[in-house]
Amino acid sequence: MKDTPSLYAWAGGQPALERLTEVFYAKVGKDELLEPVFRHMSPEHSKHVAHFIGEVLGGPPAYTTGDGGSHAGMVRHHLGKMLTEPQRRRWINLLLDSADEVGLADDPEFRSALVGYLEWGSRLAVINSQTSDNPVNENEPMPKWGWGEPGGPYQP
Numbered sequence: 481m482k483d484t485p486s487l488y489a490w491a492g493g494q495p496a497l498e499r500l501t502e503v504f505y506a507k508v509g510k511d512e513l514l515e516p517v518f519r520h521m522s523p524e525h526s527k528h529v530a531h532f533i534g535e536v537l538g539g540p541p542a543y544t545t546g547d548g549g550s551h552a553g554m555v556r557h558h559l560g561k562m563l564t565e566p567q568r569r570r571w572i573n574l575l576l577d578s579a580d581e582v583g584l585a586d587d588p589e590f591r592s593a594l595v596g597y598l599e600w601g602s603r604l605a606v607i608n609s610q611t612s613d614n615p616v617n618e619n620e621p622m623p624k625w626g627w628g629e630p631g632g633p634y635q636p
């Protein structure tokens with residue numbers, strides 16, 4: 481495909497991702513497995529996560545520049561939280577329910593890339609939550625995620 485859009489652009493940019501995390505954290509707040517985990521999150525949490533995901537998906541550096549965050553900084557938020565696989569799976573389920581609810585792009589290519597990233601990131605979050613030593617160096621760049629094997633969005 482000529483001029484392949486980033487996953488970020490295909491998703492609808494920052495407004496679409498912020499809407500996604502807004503709806504997602506509303507569900508988290510009512511979920512018996514996840515509510516205790518996120519009870520003390522900051523009012524900015526939802527927006528920061530949207531910024532982080534947007535940056536990973538090829539958007540502007542809203543997390544690293546705008547929020548003063550970093551890859552190591554994001555990982556730090558998970559250290560010592562002792563997250564479990566059932567919590568991770570619920571997190572994924574609620575995020576994908578939210579993606580459908582807000583009408584996020586649902587073509588096979590986009591969803592395959594999105595799920596690939598979320599599986600990768602959420603499994604790392606669980607692993608990192610079992611330790612208090614940050615495995616990510618302060619200077620390490622943000623992860624980047626692309627279209628993978630399909631190479632671009634659905635073309636009818």
Ligand code: HEM
Nearest residue numbers: 517520521525528529532554557567568571598601602605
């Ligand atoms: C792709 C997967 C994930 C991404 C991109 C991600 C991203 C983030 C980011 C950016 C923050 C910091 C927010 C801020 O600056 O305010 C954060 C914090 C946090 N995340 Fe994740 N996360 C992921 C997976 C998970 C999973 C699977 C869980 C739990 C099941 C989880 C639990 C938490 C908790 C408990 C915090 C700290 C909340 C607080 O401040 O009290 N994360 N995450």
